[in-house]
Amino acid sequence: xxxxxxxxxxxxxxxxxxxxxxxxxxxxxxxxxxxxxxxxxxxxxxxxxxxxxxxxxxxxxxxxxxxxxxxxxxxxxxxxxxxxxxxxxxxxxxxxxxxxxxxxxxxxxxxxxxxxxxxxxxxxxxxxxxxxxxxxxxxxxxxxxxxxxxxxxxxxxxxxxxxxxxxxxxxxxxxxxxxxxxxxxxxxxxxxxxxxxxxxxxxxxxxxxxxxxxxxxxxxxxxxxxxxxxxxxxxxxxxxxxxxxxxxxxxxxxxxxxxxxxxxxxxxxxxxxxxxxxxxxxxxxxxxxxxxxxxxxxxxxxxxxxxxxxxxxxxxxxxxxxxxxxxxxxxxxxxxxxxxxxxxxxxxxxxxxxxxxxxxxxxxxxxxxxxxxxxxxxxxxxxxxxxxxxxxxxxxxxxxxxxxxxxxxxxxxxxxxxxxxxxxxxxxxxxxxxxxxxxxxxxxxxxxxxxxxxxxxxxxxxxxxxxxxxxxxxxxxxxxxxxxxxxxxxxxxxxxxxxxxxxxxxxxxxxxxxxxxxxxxxxxxxxxxxxxxxxxxxxxxxxxxxxxxxxxxxxxxxxxxxxxxxxxxxxxxxxxxxxxxxxxxxxxxxxxxxxxxxxxxxxxxxxxxxxxxxxxxxxxxxxxxxxxxxxxxxxxx
Amino acid sequence: xxxxxxxxxxxxxxxxxxxxxxxxxxxxxxxxxxxxxxxxxxxxxxxxxxxxxxxxxxxxxxxxxxxxxxxxxxxxxxxxxxxxxxxxxxxxxxxxxxxxxxxxxxxx
Numbered sequence: 195x196x197x198x199x200x201x202x203x204x205x206x207x208x209x210x211x212x213x214x215x216x217x218x219x220x221x222x223x224x225x226x227x228x229x230x231x232x233x234x235x236x237x238x239x240x241x242x243x244x245x246x247x248x249x250x251x252x253x254x255x256x257x258x259x260x261x262x263x264x265x266x267x268x269x270x271x272x273x274x275x276x277x278x279x280x281x282x283x284x285x286x287x288x289x290x291x292x293x294x295x296x297x298x299x300x301x302x303x304x305x306x307x308x309x310x311x312x313x314x315x316x317x318x319x320x321x322x323x324x325x326x327x328x329x330x331x332x333x334x335x336x337x338x339x340x341x342x343x344x345x346x347x348x349x350x351x352x353x354x355x356x357x358x359x360x361x362x363x364x365x366x367x368x369x370x371x372x373x374x375x376x377x378x379x380x381x382x383x384x385x386x387x388x389x390x391x392x393x394x395x396x397x398x399x400x401x402x403x404x405x406x407x408x409x410x411x412x413x414x415x416x417x418x419x420x421x422x423x424x425x426x427x428x429x430x431x432x433x434x435x436x437x438x439x440x441x442x443x444x445x446x447x448x449x450x451x452x453x454x455x456x457x458x459x460x461x462x463x464x465x466x467x468x469x470x471x472x473x474x475x476x477x478x479x480x481x482x483x484x485x486x487x488x489x490x491x492x493x494x495x496x497x498x499x500x501x502x503x504x505x506x507x508x509x510x511x512x513x514x515x516x517x518x519x520x521x522x523x524x525x526x527x528x529x530x531x532x533x534x535x536x537x538x539x540x541x542x543x544x545x546x547x548x549x550x551x552x553x554x555x556x557x558x559x560x561x562x563x564x565x566x567x568x569x570x571x572x573x574x575x576x577x578x579x580x581x582x583x584x585x586x587x588x589x590x591x592x593x594x595x596x597x598x599x600x601x602x603x604x605x606x607x608x609x610x611x612x613x614x615x616x617x618x619x620x621x622x623x624x625x626x627x628x629x630x631x632x633x634x635x636x637x638x639x640x641x642x643x644x645x646x647x648x649x650x651x652x653x654x655x656x657x658x659x660x661x662x663x664x665x666x667x668x669x670x671x672x673x674x675x676x677x678x679x680x681x682x683x684x685x686x687x688x689x690x691x692x693x694x695x696x697x698x699x700x701x702x703x704x705x706x707x708x709x710x711x712x713x714x715x716x717x718x719x720x721x722x723x724x725x726x727x728x729x730x731x732x733x734x735x736x737x738x739x740x741x742x743x744x745x746x747x748x749x750x751x752x753x754x755x756x757x758x759x760x761x762x763x764x765x766x767x768x769x770x771x772x773x774x775x776x777x778x779x780x781x782x783x784x785x786x787x788x789x790x791x792x793x794x795x796x797x798x799x800x801x802x803x804x805x806x807x808x809x810x811x812x813x814x815x816x817x818x819x820x821x822x823x824x825x826x827x828x829x830x831x
Numbered sequence: 832x833x834x835x836x837x838x839x840x841x842x843x844x845x846x847x848x849x850x851x852x853x854x855x856x857x858x859x860x861x862x863x864x865x866x867x868x869x870x871x872x873x874x875x876x877x878x879x880x881x882x883x884x885x886x887x888x889x890x891x892x893x894x895x896x897x898x899x900x901x902x903x904x905x906x907x908x909x910x911x912x913x914x915x916x917x918x919x920x921x922x923x924x925x926x927x928x929x930x931x932x933x934x935x936x937x938x939x
């Protein structure tokens with residue numbers, strides 16, 4: 195069957211799975227059931243446009259250079275948008291706005307590291323990699339090292355990092371689509387999987403690039419609209435807007451709730467102002483620094499980000515693309531400051547966390563509010579639009595990750611190691627497509643299997659592993675003469691394993707014994723609290739006070755029921771999956787230890803297993819990375 | 832420029848390349864260290880200089896908010912400065928080396 199015809203069939207399947215049954219299963223999402231059709235229309239429009247782009251791309255993708263690197267004909271500006279589309283995951287779009295809406299200042303502070311990360315990419319990674327690389331991380335590491343070993347290590351690492359990130363995206367995406375529009379978790383994972391596979395398999399890097407560009411433009415447009423409508427009532431004055439936030443009763447109530455007893459002597463003004471000060475969410479500065487290290491060094495070691503630099507015609511265009519990416523990504527995070535605070539002000543933390551505890555619904559709910567609220571047509575159209583953008587976001591990020599893993603499998607392992615670099619263009623493109631199907635199918639299976647698991651920490655882990663294994667290897671290969679195969683192998687293995695092992699014994703894991711102890715405390719406390727509340731209620735005469743007490747009582751009972759469920763869930767188990775009763779370390783982010791360890795192991799390995807060839811190749815590598823002599827050229831078309 | 836193998840050792844040893852290497856190394860690592868230090872001042876400041884971060888400067892806007900916003904401005908400035916220096920200084924130097932690569936190294 196020809197690619198375009200098969201593609202048409204797949205589009206129909208994808209549209210059918212989202213639209214027709216969707217009317218019946220649009221239940222319990224943020225979009226009210228009777229406005230479900232609005233979501234269907236917006237979703238179908240986005241799917242149709244991206245599928246058309248894929249159809250056009252499929253006609254062009256015949257060679258390996260087209261499949262892996264879009265013919266190196268993507269411009270710096272286009273690639274900047276594509277990097278933003280590849281990087282701004284649902285976690286940053288919805289997650290950071292959510293953190294700001296619930297915790298104020300700390301949420302905004304959290305977003306800074308995601309931009310600063312690109313300085314490393316710009317200064318020391320993008321241009322040298324474009325000059326000496328071809329398609330993958332493996333090509334860079336194999337330049338002056340033992341070919342097969344370097345390619346194998348790079349491929350394993352690429353697949354490991356991408357799988358962590360992919361799992362977080364698939365599970366997060368499934369939950370998100372369910373929360374937004376109420377379609378089943380499994381259905382949304384499968385739809386995301388099929389769409390992403392269609393883009394990657396038929397359109398390769400060409401389609402993936404355009405899907406990422408379209409998504410980034412939609413995301414920025416949606417954010418700008420939200421900010422204009424949120425900010426306009428305050429005459430676009432920053433102090434005016436923040437005064438509004440600090441003066442809001444809902445914001446003050448949220449701060450009082452977060453601070454607990456510490457808030458008793460504070461005036462409403464102090465409570466509101468506290469929302470704009472640090473310390474409501476991030477309590478451990480060492481953990482913060484550890485996460486910051488993983489972001490600042492990990493982004494530059496992310497295979498799917500590295501791969502984007504092979505799509506531009508020259509090192510200069512790679513530089514231009516990072517500059518654009520930094521402008522777009524940074525601008526976007528500044529916008530989230532308004533979206534998050536706007537949601538806190540207009541929607542309120544209580545309502546946001548009622549739908550999703552992590553605050554992910556802050557942006558979508560703000561959109562609904564701006565359009566006129568939950569009962570208005572315009573409000574729900576806005577909500578449906580933001581929901582569709584979130585969906586496009588997941589698909590675009592997942593497509594980039596699958597393409598990176600598939601390239602590592604076909605280009606590094608199959609052609610580089612198994613076939614000893616002897617494969618025709620046709621064979622390699624076919625291998626890349628088969629690899630993409632394998633990776634994509636695995637992603638769907640993992641997504642469904644990991645349903646209900648807490649996967650939020652996997653994103654941070656992916657960055658930590660990339661920062662501890664890939665980055666030291668790439669950086670020292672590029673800048674240290676003595677770096678060689680021994681160093682790469684030792685650094686990759688120790689860096690990756692130490693990051694993973696540290697997370698396995700950290701507070702990120704679930705510790706049944708501790709969970710049960712906490713639940714027991716809630717149950718013990720609930721009886722006494724309920725008794726006091728009941729006594730108060732009997733004494734209360736004012737109807738308003740009675741209603742408030744009734745609400746409090748219902749909350750106490752709900753907490754007790756939740757604790758009871760926890761007790762049952764962990765019955766008979768006392769230890770985490772690695773057999774621990776409590777975490778061995780208090781750090782949630784392993785970077786602080788694993789990144790220096792990764793660097794140290796590359797250095798020690800290189801010194802221990804000396805390799806004359808790697809040192810002889812140094813002059814060539816260093817001259818080429820700085821001048822671009824013999825760099826891969828773009829195809830004329 | 833031919834595709835024949837170049838004499839990389841000779842190019843590396845060339846004075847022009849050494850000058851490019853020296854300037855680039857100094858500039859890049861200085862910028863890199865500055866950006867990392869400036870970034871980590873934010874979490875350190877938020878954790879250990881809370882009183883300073885709370886000082887109101889303009890209406891409800893405090894030092895902390897201004898400092899967090901300055902992180903964005905500084906990141907963009909670094910990108911701008913780098914792009915300018917790279918395109919005005921490093922690119923012409925590299926182009927000169929590429930142009931004379933054949934003469935310096937010659938086909939082996």
